Amino acid sequence: MRRTFAYAAVTKDTRNADIGLFTNPSVFDVRGSAATTGPLDHHEKIIPLNRVEGDLEIHLELDRDNVVTTARSVGTMYRGIENLMNGRGPLDSLVITPRICGICTTAHLNAAASALDMAYHVDIPAGARHLRNVALMVEQMQNDLRHLFLLFMPDFTRPPYADNPFFDTAVARYQALRGQTAVQTIQATKQLIEIIAILGGQWPHSSFMVPGGVVSVPSSGDIAQCRHILARFRRWYERQVLGCPIERWQDVTTWDELDHWLTEAPAHRDSELGLFIRLARAAGLDHAGLSHDRFISAGGPLLPQTDGDVQPLFPAGVYTPAGFQPLDAEKIGEDVACSFFKACPGHPFDSRTLTDPDSDDPRKYSWAKAPRYDDQPAETGPLADLLMAGHPLFVSWIERQGASVFIRELARMVRAAMLLPAIEKSLAGMAKSSAQFYNDALKTLTAKSYGLITAPRGMLGHWLVIEDGKIANYQVITPTAWNGSPRDRHGVPGPWEKAIEGTVLKDPDDPIEVEQIVRSFDPCLVCTVHTMRMGQ
């Protein structure tokens, strides 16, 4: 799967050149980078963002033409789960960290279990790997589709889009609790996650993955039920979302082929995918939200092969239009220059979660840290995964246009077309593999280890230091920490900060452009906490 050809570098000047389907932007207007716009007659604006998971504010500085000159992503709440882990037994991470998030709970469990696998030097049986993979991929799919049809698409039912030719269709499909697609998405994804309950007891917040494998031993009847649920989900996904069989969609590898696919049949044009492409064209989403074009992915899941080896569905790596590099976990660090934390070493093995709410440093503005790879920001999510896999449709787009709201959401819409066949294979593999789902792990007293996996929203890492049999340090870097990071000590903005800057707001009192750009990263900040003082 890994690409073997070199990439041509692109310069910023060519990125806005329209290709293929996109010729007629209407809602979005971009004025290039903030540096080219004069900071005359500045005014500031704070946008509390709804329809995201958690609490987020975007602070904007606008010039007199309502061009965003500076965007600051403000995580308004503190996340202290890491500190809760210190001094506890290592296995406790399997119980506490999945509760970081009620959407990516299986992903946190998987990251925690992977860190313990590494700490205890234990191999996990093929059956357990299949089971973990199925749960992880099912969670990714439910998130992608809920994000699309319950959080992202409803923007097209709002007043700024009233003149859009697709407005009535969008209302019929995506209106909250009433829209046909919204209701179907709730039903289909609710049933889909029953697979995780069958294999792991419950969703969210189970702890069925442990170092050495999984605790559950699914029967052939359990697996058959999972396959039945998955087959039903696939039928819905093909009929409603793609408008064609997955195999037909997989033939689409160029933008000309996509154009052909779109006009080939009414079912293609009217599917969620077909409608999204046409709607995105009318709205100009293809040049909205351009960012650093530096992508990071933990890749995976590791699919067991018949020869006993494992092969990742998506390679782990860093991608820029200049090329692909395999991921080097040593290059991951966190910067806190603009975050309400005390300075500490950057690598997660050494960094700590030491709050600094009363700092005099005027640079600080967010409760989120700023993850960096090789000291630079990087974007993560389904688009990054598809780029790592060398998906020709997405690679060619990024080379010519750069990442936009359109291409991020398109990746989210079609990722399931790659995941579904892999899940089917894993369930079949599970049915065939021996009854062994767990290997005994030798509990070491001292270890440094990590688990890097692909959560629904992108790369998730848990770093673990065990001393004297207890957790001495625990650090979590979530996908949204990457995408929504504040500036670092060099003043470099995080991916969605960068993506907002240069955007023109048609109506500063209803900055839908900014909201759509941020939502295209599928933000999630529920891992922050509400704190309260007792007895006051």
Add this chain to the structure above:
Amino acid sequence: MSWELSALADDAEVKLGHYNTPVDWYGVMVHQGCTRNEYHEYRVEEKRFGERGCLFFYMGCHGPLVTGPCNKALWNRRSSKTRVGVPCFGCTRPDFPQQYPFFETRNIEGIPIELPDGVSRAHYMAYKGMAAAAAPKRLLERKTSI
């Protein structure tokens, strides 16, 4: 939760118990309805993940200690942690997360320190000793499917 809200919407009486939780759902032990109850009954206990036994004596299960509808209402209409071999962690208790390790049971001479709600230690030890002696072979050899 949504059932309770719809009961309120119907003007039905909602009885509240300890911690003001609805009795309809929190008036049962988590253990009630667990498919591993037969193992519990005869003290056929799991000591290693995936052995398919009761998780109470060694694996830190709180099922008989705390109330909750996990095995009555079932999660996602399908299952529960204890049914697939994940111990109950007692997340409905105010002291969650507990200050001692998960996945192991604190015990005195092999008998859990915390006994099922309202049970006397002497009676419980006598009952468990006899139950273990009466355990049928099909359970001990895991011939009973769960």
